[in-house]
Amino acid sequence: MTSPNETRTRTAAQITRRDVRAIDTRAAAAPASTRLNRRRGVLNVFAGVAAFGFLAAYLVPTASAMAEGTPGSRFDTVQENAQVYVAAANLTPAGSLVYGAGYGVKLEPQSDGSPHPKASAEEWAAYAATKDVEVPAGATREEIQAAIDEAAKKAEEEAKKAEEAQAAKAQPAASSGAIALGSPLYTGGGAPSDWMAAAGIAQSDWGYVDYIVSRESGWNPNATNASSGACGLVQALPCSKVPGGGYNPVANLQWATGYATGRYGSWAGAYAFWTANHWW
Template structure:
């Protein structure tokens, strides 16, 4: 049916029935002209024609409008579906990104905590080491407790050094003495005049540790240890400097 020039549906069946009706009508007219009595139309055709809009009754322009309207509606539905899919995709991407960011923050926090604990542990160990070294220094024998001898072997000099130098620093101290004098407490450098186990220059500086600095290795060891501690922090720090400069 047509209402206000708007078509809701075009019936193919109606078109076929209307065509058949038109043919019957033409036949009836021809029969009258020839003298034959007109035949009554088939009731089924009339009923179909009464219920169906003829295709010919729909203007061509409105048929095109119906097609365009249908295509526009399909495009609108497809666009809406695409927008919905894009929105869902964006939401999922945002969710994944947020999850990754949260995981990265968690890992960073765990790493920072581990680093802080490691730093704290290293600091405690450093302080404990320093405390142990101070305790070791305070527990070493005083130089005056060693009985003076006319001469000393290398083994005897090393034994004295082990009783004066902290155990944790002895190897570094020993290495320096090896390079400077080969544990000869009377060693003299012919060029500079440096003297003793640690090659003090001038040798007389060792008098601050004892008047017997020329002949007593214990006095030389005490002075050398104090020198390394005061100038470098420890014999091992002094040895590190020596390796880079070949003097200390």
């Protein structure tokens, strides 16, 4: 049987051994903790060096760019490069794109005063109003442009019709084979030489006169153009221009002399024009 003294001795011995093992454990763990602290210190040093290097890499180019007067931001660099590219490539539509310090685009009007083809529908609607062209509400730019083109085409056709009507009104009335009122047919007889002499035409011009009259009327004093109403030896148009009657050969030749000299300078000039154009 164990006595109380032995029990106390053993308990003390056991506690002492536990303490010893605890002390040994802490002693063994101490170097690992020290090594870990050293590693953390090295990592902190490297992190500081890396941060300094990153800061230097950012600040040095920026400071250098500012010292050289070049854009310091990526936005400024892209903006400058874009403008240089547009200018070098000549990409600007003539009279339409305005580029400068920013990216704003201005669409200039066209040479006829109409808006740029890519202008807004509101601008085209305002232009249509100045042309008295009705634009339905909500119309697109393309629909407004089509309406303006259609109105211009219609106005051109109406102007052409009015011009033709005016020309027809000025044209003397002449029916097929009709004789102009107040210009009786010639019945007096005679020969071409007699008519030219009576009209006061110099003999040196008779050849020119014969060439033109032969082709205009065949020397028939009563020749009449069925479609235009031209009459007489030289086919005067209208007959009423000939004093004394369009069918009188002498009066017709006298008028023709004034016409030839007034328009072509002489009968020779009239002859040259006729041979080149087959009319006079």
